[in-house]
Amino acid sequence: MNRSKPVQDNLEQQDFRKLVDAIPDYAIFMIDRDGKIFSWNQGASRIYGYDGSEVIGQNIALFYRDEESPEKKVKAELDEAEAKGRYQEEGWRTRKDGSRFWTNALITPLKDESGQIQGFGKITRDLTERKVAEERYRDLVDSVKDYGIFMLDKNGFVQSWNSGASRIKGYRADEIIGQHFSRFYTQVDIDRDHPSAELESAIETGRYEEEGWRVRKDGTRFWANVIITPVINAGGELIGFSKVTRNLTERKIAEEELKRAYDELEAFSYSVSHDLRAPLRSMAGFSEILEELLDEKLDPRSRDYLSRIRSSARKMSQLIDDLLNLSRLSRASLNVDKVNLSEVATKVTEEIRRSDPERANIQVEIQPNLWVEGDPNLLRIVMENLLNNAWKYTSKTEKPVISFGRTQKSGEDVFFVRDNGAGFDMRFAEKLFGAFQRLHSVDEFPGNGIGLATVRRIIHRHGGEITANGKPNEGATFSFTLRPSPTAEKDRK
Amino acid sequence: MSQGQPIVLLIDDDPNDQELAKIALEKSQIPHRLMVARDGAEALAFMRSASGSATTAPQLPHLVLLDLKLPKVNGLEVLELLRAENETSIVPIVVFTSSNEERDLERSYELGANAYIRKPNDFKEYKDTVADMGRFWILRNQSPPTAAGRMTS
Numbered sequence: 001m002n003r004s005k006p007v008q009d010n011l012e013q014q015d016f017r018k019l020v021d022a023i024p025d026y027a028i029f030m031i032d033r034d035g036k037i038f039s040w041n042q043g044a045s046r047i048y049g050y051d052g053s054e055v056i057g058q059n060i061a062l063f064y065r066d067e068e069s070p071e072k073k074v075k076a077e078l079d080e081a082e083a084k085g086r087y088q089e090e091g092w093r094t095r096k097d098g099s100r101f102w103t104n105a106l107i108t109p110l111k112d113e114s115g116q117i118q119g120f121g122k123i124t125r126d127l128t129e130r131k132v133a134e135e136r137y138r139d140l141v142d143s144v145k146d147y148g149i150f151m152l153d154k155n156g157f158v159q160s161w162n163s164g165a166s167r168i169k170g171y172r173a174d175e176i177i178g179q180h181f182s183r184f185y186t187q188v189d190i191d192r193d194h195p196s197a198e199l200e201s202a203i204e205t206g207r208y209e210e211e212g213w214r215v216r217k218d219g220t221r222f223w224a225n226v227i228i229t230p231v232i233n234a235g236g237e238l239i240g241f242s243k244v245t246r247n248l249t250e251r252k253i254a255e256e257e258l259k260r261a262y263d264e265l266e267a268f269s270y271s272v273s274h275d276l277r278a279p280l281r282s283m284a285g286f287s288e289i290l291e292e293l294l295d296e297k298l299d300p301r302s303r304d305y306l307s308r309i310r311s312s313a314r315k316m317s318q319l320i321d322d323l324l325n326l327s328r329l330s331r332a333s334l335n336v337d338k339v340n341l342s343e344v345a346t347k348v349t350e351e352i353r354r355s356d357p358e359r360a361n362i363q364v365e366i367q368p369n370l371w372v373e374g375d376p377n378l379l380r381i382v383m384e385n386l387l388n389n390a391w392k393y394t395s396k397t398e399k400p401v402i403s404f405g406r407t408q409k410s411g412e413d414v415f416f417v418r419d420n421g422a423g424f425d426m427r428f429a430e431k432l433f434g435a436f437q438r439l440h441s442v443d444e445f446p447g448n449g450i451g452l453a454t455v456r457r458i459i460h461r462h463g464g465e466i467t468a469n470g471k472p473n474e475g476a477t478f479s480f481t482l483r484p485s486p487t488a489e490k491d492r493k
Numbered sequence: 494m495s496q497g498q499p500i501v502l503l504i505d506d507d508p509n510d511q512e513l514a515k516i517a518l519e520k521s522q523i524p525h526r527l528m529v530a531r532d533g534a535e536a537l538a539f540m541r542s543a544s545g546s547a548t549t550a551p552q553l554p555h556l557v558l559l560d561l562k563l564p565k566v567n568g569l570e571v572l573e574l575l576r577a578e579n580e581t582s583i584v585p586i587v588v589f590t591s592s593n594e595e596r597d598l599e600r601s602y603e604l605g606a607n608a609y610i611r612k613p614n615d616f617k618e619y620k621d622t623v624a625d626m627g628r629f630w631i632l633r634n635q636s637p638p639t640a641a642g643r644m645t646s
Contacts, residue, residue: 270594274562277591277614282509285616289516310616317614324593 027124030110033117035059035074047103047126049096060122063093066100081107081120090127102131148245151231154238156181156199168224168247170217181243184214186221202228202241211248223252269327276320284313322450329457334375341370341415344383345404352391362394367405370415372482378458379482385451386417386478393476394421412481420475429468455480498526499555499631500543504536504571505529505589506563513616514558514623521624523631528554533566537574544580553584556630559606561590561597569600576605585630 020028020041027044031037036059040052048055048063055062064070081087087107092100105124109117141149141162148165150158157180161173169176169184182195189195189212202208207229214224225246233239287309291298298306345366353360372379387402394400402419424432433456434449452468455478459466463483470476503514511529518525530536536559545551557575561568568588575581587608588601601609610626613619 270592274591277612278507278510281513281591281612281614281616281619284614285513285516285619286509288616314615321593 025125027126028121030119030121031060032119033078035061035078035120038119044124047095047101047124048093054096066092066094077107078120082109082117085109090131093124101126101128103127146246148243148247150243152181152199152241152243154240156195156241159240165245168216168222168245169214175217184245186213186215189213198226198228199241202230203238206230214245222247223249265327266331269324272320272324277317280313280317280320284310284317287313319450322454326450326454326457329378329454329461334378334461336373337376339372339374339376339379341372341379341383342366342368342404344376344380345387345417348380348383348387349402352388356391359391359395359400362391362400362402365401365403365405367403370404370406372413372415374462374482375458378461382455382458382480383417385455389451389478390417390419390421390476392421393423394419397421414479414481416477416479418475418477423470423472423474423476424468425472426470429470432468433466498524500528500552501525501627501631502528502530502536502539502554502557504533504557504563504568505560506531507560510560510612513619517620517623518627520620521627523624523627525555525627525631532564533568533571536563536571537566540575540578540581540584544578551580553581555585556626557584557586558589558626559586561588561592561601569597569604572601572604572606587626587630589626 023041023043024046025043026041027047028041029037029044030039036057037055038057040050040055044055045051059071059074061070061074064073067073077087077089085108088105090102090104093103093105094100103124104127105122107120107122110119110121112118144162144164145167146164147162148168149162150165151160153159157178158176161171161176165176166172182190185195198208198210207227209225209227211223211225213221214226215221225248227244229242230238231240231242287306291303291306294302349364349366353362383404387404390402394402397420400420402417404417405415407414407416433452456466459480459482464481466478466480468476468478501518503511505511505514515527518527528539530539536557540553543552543554559568559571563571566574568590572586572588575584575586582605585607586605587610588597588606589610589612590597591612593611598609607630608626610622613622
């Protein structure tokens with residue numbers, strides 16, 4: 001036993017030395033009390049760029065040669081390692097070739113049996129890549145101008161500050177770091193303890209987001225979008241929060257303006273619905289009453305004029321109703337359901353046939369069972385308008401054919417209503433969809449030019465597009481897509 | 494137009510609409526006495542006096558035709574106030590208006606309108622509508638129960 005112990009120790013020491021020597025990722029070496037190197041492993045050669053033979057006997061001040069006073073630095077490190085039992089730091093070091101690398105270094109004192117310090121062991125890792133990535137990240141965050149990105153400690157005190165934060169909130173980094181983040185809030189929010197509620201909510205749910213008024217350094221307010229995320233360390237412990245703030249004041253103002261304009265428009269269409277109709281009612285009513293009163297005293301010409309007044313009043317009243325419906329389309333909510341467009345087309349066609357029995361010769365081809373998702377009432381209006389148009393514009397065609405069907409274009413369902421009627425000049429294709437824009441005179445084909453504007457608005461509200469193709473006297477095709485993605489919407493809910 | 498005939502109260506500020514309603518009611522041949530209030534305030538004053546007092550018997554209308562867009566007190570306010578008063582709470586009130594705004598319709602029914610009818614712009618339809626209302630509310634319906642109750646007590 002007594003004999004074998006030193007042998008075993010010796011073996012262990014040899015094995016251990018071999019092991020340490022072979023480690024490539026860590027520089028592990030030993031230095032004496034003054035910092036002179038007396039062992040050097042492969043990792044050290046790799047990281048520092050020196051062979052053992054080049055550095056053994058040299059002072060580690062060699063690696064600090066870019067510092068102002070390398071010897072002092074070495075002494076300070078070793079003194080601290082001696083006093084506290086270890087010294088750890090991260091910092092830049094210099095390789096043999098003069099290049100610099102970022103290290104994490106640990107120095108521990110080596111003691112002999114009597115407790116006397118014989119030297120130090122030093123373990124160094126090359127963390128340049130991590131350091132560079134971190135610095136890049138910091139530069140990136142710092143350079144972000146549109147987002148205020150900053151860190152809070154776990155009590156809500158500001159720890160870092162980027163240029164976006166300076167720009168949005170008006171504080172320089174040195175003014176705000178160390179201050180509590182509640183100073184960005186309005187008095188009302190502070191009084192209701194909103195800032196700490198935000199942090200608590202972020203901890204509970206892992207993320208807190210809101211929009212609200214915040215206060216700049218100069219006291220002015222801005223409308224902010226705020227995202228707060230708790231920062232947890234490797235041990236699962238909360239160490240602070242990251243906070244991303246965007247200034248959405250302009251958007252907020254634009255929204256408010258839009259809302260005002262919208263309200264005005266609403267008030268306008270409301271008064272249109274009331275006030276424009278009333279005089280028409282009088283015109284229609286009194287011209288009829290007049291006709292009754294005069295009755296036999298009325299010559300045919302006068303009677304004709306009275307009837308023109310009435311029919312004009314009726315037309316205008318219809319026009320007002322159509323316009324109101326058009327404006328209402330943008331306001332009403334979409335009630336999305338599964339709709340069999342083919343069935344809608346069939347019913348609409350039957351109705352048109354009933355109202356216009358004289359044109360029984362029209363051939364209508366409907367591809368069956370084309371299901372879509374959309375607002376049934378609005379889609380009916382689409383089909384009514386498109387089919388009525390096709391009906392109307394084939395009135396001068398010898399063998400009129402109207403078809404409704406579906407094709408695919410770039411993987412998307414495209415529905416179409418096609419006719420072989422009057423068609424139109426493609427130069428004016430866009431004009432078809434504007435309100436009151438007609439390509440044919442009222443004598444040729446009656447109508448008020450609101451139908452396709454209505455159709456387009458409905459299609460847009462369904463996230464789709466509508467296009468028209470045609471040639472004069474060769475018919476027209478209206479193609480539309482529907483993308484209400486109601487299933488996606490339901491999923492979200 | 495005798496005293497005993499059923500009262501129709503038209504609340505409308507447009508003289509043309511007043512005239513059209515008058516003609517339409519005349520043509521309907523339904524016995525009635527037309528009273529016109531040109532704004533909400535006049536309407537409320539009329540209804541207050543029609544509710545009677547300690548010494549006078551109430552003479553509530555059999556039918557109120559109420560326009561919504563009125564000066565001073567608007568139609569919906571009139572409706573709300575009439576429904577809140579005990580004496581007038583069950584008087585048939587038909588909102589008769591140009592508006593076909595959904596929210597006017599909803600609000601009118603919420604506030605207790607008996608019907609909401611959009612004034613037809615075509616005079617034939619207009620006449621038919623007024624005649625229908627007259628037949629339903631004046632000929633078919635009895636005197637408002639509260640009025641009858643007050644008269645016998």
